[in-house]
Amino acid sequence: MTKPDAQELRNARSARLVAVVLAVTMILWMGLQVVGGEMGWSPRFAFLFDLAALAAFLWALVVTYQIWRARRG
Structure with a gap:
């Protein structure tokens, strides 16, 4: 089993x-x-609660997209 590199560890943490x-x-x-x-x-x-939740969901979507792009590249 190989040790994961730094990028994989960052992706997993994210x-x-x-x-x-x-x-x-x-x-x-x-x-x-x-x-x-x-x-x-x-x-x-x-x-107000709805907007706060939407902001958190949007942030999660953006970060998930960044993780996906990093894994493809």
């Missing part, structure tokens, strides 16, 4: 970070939606 960000974003987003609904928060807060 992939783990993307996985954690996706999981935490989903859990927080769903939790905040439930808490906001139960506590009667303004719908503006729901849109």
Whole structure:
């Protein structure tokens, strides 16, 4: 078995970070939606949470694309 090079280790670290960000974003987003609904928060807060979640998902998509490109190259 060969030792992975530095690029592969960076890709693996980035992939783990993307996985954690996706999981935490989903859990927080769903939790905040439930808490906001139960506590009667303004719908503006729901849109704020939605935009924050979309930003995290967009970041994860960009980083995943970068990992994919690095593996192809």
